[in-house]
Amino acid sequence: MPVPEINLFDMAIFHRQRHYAGAGGGSSGESMIVTVIGVGKIGESIARGLAKSPKVSRVIVTRRNPRASTLAGGKIELTSDNRKAARAADVLFLAVKSTDARPLLREISEEASGTLVVSVMAAISLRRLEEALPNSRVVRAMPNVAASVGKAISAYAPGSRVRKGDLPRVRHLLGTFGESLEVPESLMDAVTALSGSGPAYIAILIDAMVSGALKVGLPRDVAFQLVTKTLTGTADLLKEKGIHPAELRDLVTTPAGTTIAGIYELEKGSFRISIMNAIEAATQAAEKVARKFETEEP
Numbered sequence: 001m002p003v004p005e006i007n008l009f010d011m012a013i014f015h016r017q018r019h020y021a022g023a024g025g026g027s028s029g030e031s032m033i034v035t036v037i038g039v040g041k042i043g044e045s046i047a048r049g050l051a052k053s054p055k056v057s058r059v060i061v062t063r064r065n066p067r068a069s070t071l072a073g074g075k076i077e078l079t080s081d082n083r084k085a086a087r088a089a090d091v092l093f094l095a096v097k098s099t100d101a102r103p104l105l106r107e108i109s110e111e112a113s114g115t116l117v118v119s120v121m122a123a124i125s126l127r128r129l130e131e132a133l134p135n136s137r138v139v140r141a142m143p144n145v146a147a148s149v150g151k152a153i154s155a156y157a158p159g160s161r162v163r164k165g166d167l168p169r170v171r172h173l174l175g176t177f178g179e180s181l182e183v184p185e186s187l188m189d190a191v192t193a194l195s196g197s198g199p200a201y202i203a204i205l206i207d208a209m210v211s212g213a214l215k216v217g218l219p220r221d222v223a224f225q226l227v228t229k230t231l232t233g234t235a236d237l238l239k240e241k242g243i244h245p246a247e248l249r250d251l252v253t254t255p256a257g258t259t260i261a262g263i264y265e266l267e268k269g270s271f272r273i274s275i276m277n278a279i280e281a282a283t284q285a286a287e288k289v290a291r292k293f294e295t296e297e298p
């Protein structure tokens with residue numbers, strides 16, 4: 001796949017300088033250049049979402065090995081030059097692995113000056129990010145893998161320098177690949193465990209239900225369709241009607257009926273306790289990784 005030569009950066013930087021000359025932080029109706037540094041699994045989904053926004057004029061994406069990506073095309077420009085890409089950005093997403101964050105932050109610190117930065121990197125605190133990017137306004141966000149179908153839920157926590165007008169922009173940009181929700185940063189490890197890791201737990205649940213269905217003779221494709229639609233339908237019902245899950249459970253559980261027979265087996269297998277323990281263990285693991293980054297030299 002040929003990698004297009006990026007020769008539009010200077011124009012992009014010119015755009016940014018003009019844009020900020022009288023903008024005072026940006027507002028709705030604007031046209032933004034958004035850069036995503038690190039287009040791996042999550043960065044690629046983010047970039048594809050961003051490219052769909054009418055408010056985003058260009059998406060500049062970077063990775064160390066751009067030839068490994070097929071992302072370029074349309075609004076998306078691909079490069080390995082992080083500094084130029086950062087300099088051109090009105091909003092900058094950081095999506096490299098946390099273990100690659102330190103050299104990257106050093107590399108772009110100056111170019112990201114005055115820029116709104118959204119980090120989706122797990123475990124790197126706002127304090128660390130603001131220390132490494134002393135002239136940037138930083139927001140920390142945690143999306144999930146459903147971003148690849150535009151259905152992520154991204155929790156985000158604003159840093160101390162964020163200005164009025166930044167958060168509506170961030171919400172708009174996160175909204176290009178799902179929904180978003182503001183939380184205090186202190187909840188980020190729990191968020192990572194719940195909605196970051198959550199798709200893996202749900203995938204295991206779906207797989208287990210399909211296996212159960214196979215055991216009683218349902219064809220795999222029929223079972224998969226029934227299970228996935230039951231899952232999304234149940235979630236929609238709870239959300240739209242605003243009812244408690246226990247209420248819904250009671251609604252479908254009749255005395256001596258089929259549902260209670262199934263629930264009895266789930267309780268025997270400590271289903272609910274296993275799930276609670278899983279969320280707790282994942283939160284503790286996220287806290288441990290975050291502590292490691294927090295105590296290491298910057």
Ligand SMILES: NC(=O)c1ccc[n+]([C@@H]2O[C@H](COP(=O)([O-])OP(=O)(O)OC[C@H]3O[C@@H](n4cnc5c(N)ncnc54)[C@H](OP(=O)(O)O)[C@@H]3O)[C@@H](O)[C@H]2O)c1
Pocket residue numbers: 037038039040041042043062063064065066068082095096097098100104120121122142143144145196
């Ligand atoms: N995956 C998820 O579902 C998910 C969800 C929420 C948050 N996150 C967080 O997002 C971050 C990335 O996760 P991921 O799963 O997307 O990892 P990944 O697939 O390994 O992607 C990371 C990308 O970063 C690129 N990269 C590394 N150093 C770079 C540099 N100095 N300059 C430019 N590009 C660089 C790599 O490019 P090369 O391969 O070319 O070196 C790679 O494409 C992690 O901190 C993770 O915790 C991930």
